[in-house]
Structure formats: C-alpha cells, structure tokens
C-alpha cells in the first residue's frame with residue numbers, strides 16, 4: 001500500500017510541474033517517506049502536506065517533514081551531482097537526507113545537522129531503517145559542520161534570516177547554496193551560485209514558507225489588531241500601528257489583472273523590495289478583520305510611522321483577479337504601492353554580497369543590509 005501511495009504522490013507532484021529531472025523523480029519514488037514519519041498514518045505520510053513532528057508550548061511548529069512539493073522543488077534547485085559532498089542544515093526526520101544520499105550516490109557524502117538532540121536521535125533511527133548512510137550532527141547549523149568542508153552543495157531546510165560566515169566559508173568555490181531566505185517578512189527559496197568568493201548570484205527564487213531557524217534573527221512582528229500581524233526587518237521604519245485598521249480605508253483599484261496571487265509575489269513584491277525601504281508583509285487570521293476582500297497570508301504591504309497600505313485582489317468574470325491597494329492613514333503609501341504594481345519592468349535580479357565585519361555596506365535603494373550579508377536587488 002505504501003508503494004501505491006508513494007507512486008500517486010510523485011505522479012501528482014510531477015503532473016503539477018513540481019519535479020522536472022529524472023534523477024530527483026527517481027529519488028522521490030525510491031525513498032519510503034513513511035519510515036521517516038513512524039507516528040503518521042500511511043495516507044498522511046504520503047499526503048502532499050508538511051507533517052509537524054514537534055511543537056513548542058505555544059503550539060508553534062519546531063520540527064517537521066516539509067511538504068513533498070517543496071522538498072522536490074528545492075532538490076531541483078540544488079542540482080546535486082553524483083559524488084557531491086552535501087551539507088544539510090535542519091535534519092528533521094532525516095527524509096531529505098535520504099533523498100540527498102540517493103542523489104550523491106555511494107561516491108558522495110551527506111552530512112546533516114539539527115539543533116535538537118531528540119530530532120537527531122530520531123533521524124538516525126529513521127535513516128538506519130531506510131538503509132541510507134548520512135553523517136548526523138547535533139548542533140547549531142549556523143556554524144555549519146567545518147570538519148566535512150568544503151561542500152559542493154549546502155541546503156538549508158529552515159527559514160534563515162541571514163547567511164552566517166560559516167556557510168560562506170564552507171561552500172566550495174564552485175558550490176551552490178539553496179536556502180529559504182527571509183527578508184521584509186517573506187521567505188523565498190534561493191538557489192545561489194558562487195560568482196566570486198564574497199558574491200552569490202541567485203539562479204532562482206521560489207516563494208515558500210518554512211519553520212524559522214533558531215538563533216539570531218532580525219525579523220520584527222507587530223500586531224496592529226488581535227490576529228493581524230505586520231512582519232518586517234529590524235532596520236525598517238517602525239511606528240505605532242495600534243488601531244490603524246480602525247481608521248477609514250482608502251481603496252484604489254488598478255485595472256491590472258493577474259492569473260493568481262503568485263504573480264504579485266514574484267514581480268511586484270521584488271520590485272517593491274528594490275525600491276521601498278518600508279516594504280513588508282501583512283497577514284490576518286480569517287476572523288481577525290472584517291476586511292473584504294480578506295487579507296491573504298502573504299500580502300505585500302508598505303508601513304511607516306504614519307500608516308499602512310497593502311495589496312488586495314478581487315475576482316473578475318474571466319477567472320483572473322484585479323489588483324488594488326487599500327490604505328489606512330496613508331494616502332502616500334497607497335500611491336507608492338499602486339505605482340509599483342503598475343511598473344511594467346521585469347522582476348529585479350538578486351545578488352547576495354558578504355557583509356564583512358567593519359566594512360561600510362552600500363546604502364540606498366536596492367540594498368537590504370543584514371549582519372553578515374547584503375541583498376542587492378538590481379534592474
């Protein structure tokens with residue numbers, strides 16, 4: 001029964017375009033995901049859903065097996081070659097390490113690290129049950145695993161707010177790093193190739209959501225109303241948004257039509273990050289506001305000390321959605337957001353520069369400065 005469920009899962013991912021290479025597809029078909037989720041019923045182990053294995057006292061997920069479609073997408077981004085030395089940050093259940101082992105073959109190596117000793121103990125027993133060899137380390141993945149470096153490929157399977165020096169140091173000169181990178185409240189899985197010792201060029205950037213990596217973080221969450229969160233970075237302008245949503249709404253409809261919300265998140269969102277220091281994300285629980293249309297979880301927004309504006313969409317008769325902008329106490333932000341949505345230019349390219357200690361980072365539009373890295377959005 002598990003074989004049939006696994007075949008159906010992979011067929012579905014393939015039909016949706018989530019897996020494109022024969023090698024990744026073969027790995028997904030071979031590795032029995034249920035051996036990595038002994039606490040799950042078989043249909044749940046083979047659903048195209050993340051499966052949470054650990055939560056904190058407040059119910060927030062601490063560890064999980066990621067959604068198979070996202071696992072496949074990131075393995076496609078990583079493009080492992082037989083014989084590669086691979087480091088994974090975030091061992092979790094060990095499932096992805098087994099897939100990586102299939103991709104490196106016997107000539108390569110897989111090292112995986114997790115911060116939680118209970119998680120690594122379980123990953124070890126799951127990998128033994130499936131017969132995949134990997135080196136499993138307990139510790140903070142922010143330090144990497146220097147003893148196995150350099151790595152041809154590094155894959156991070158928790159949401160990283162920065163790229164710590166160890167990853168720069170342990171990635172081989174020709175290496176590729178795949179990381180769910182967080183900025184301005186959103187997460188994108190970046191496939192980064194080393195273009196120079198201190199420069200990583202993004203080959204692709206795919207929208208995703210991930211359990212945040214534990215450790216130093218520069219994300220700030222504000223709650224202008226219960227169940228409503230504005231998520232941004234610590235370097236951004238912050239005002240007191242309390243009660244802002246009670247102020248009268250100012251709504252503009254742009255006439256722009258998009259096939260789906262993803263179209264906003266790819267082009268518009270990146271242009272917004274490139275041009276606006278106040279770009280952020282707003283999200284609201286289903287019953288938190290009476291806003292109509294409702295606020296989807298990944299909604300691009302602008303927020304400053306005065307007020308807030310965010311993207312809205314309404315269905316049209318032809319199956320597309322028309323984009324609009326709603327603002328509270330912020331006609332200047334409504335105008336700026338509307339202008340960015342209307343900007344016909346393609347999404348900017350993404351480059352990550354190492355932010356060396358003591359150096360003066362480039363300032364101004366298109367640069368997002370973190371502790372160890374600078375994200376440059378150009379074009």
Ligand SMILES: C[S@@+](CC[C@H](N)C(=O)[O-])C[C@H]1O[C@@H](n2cnc3c(N)ncnc32)[C@H](O)[C@@H]1O
Pocket residue numbers: 062063064065066089090091092093094095096097113114115116119139140141142157158211212213214215
């Ligand atoms: C989404 S799960 C990883 C899924 C895993 N790759 C799999 O195949 O099941 C994220 C993992 O990252 C781990 N993690 C979070 N912060 C970490 C850190 N600073 N260093 C190492 N692991 C960390 C969590 O304990 C959790 O197990």
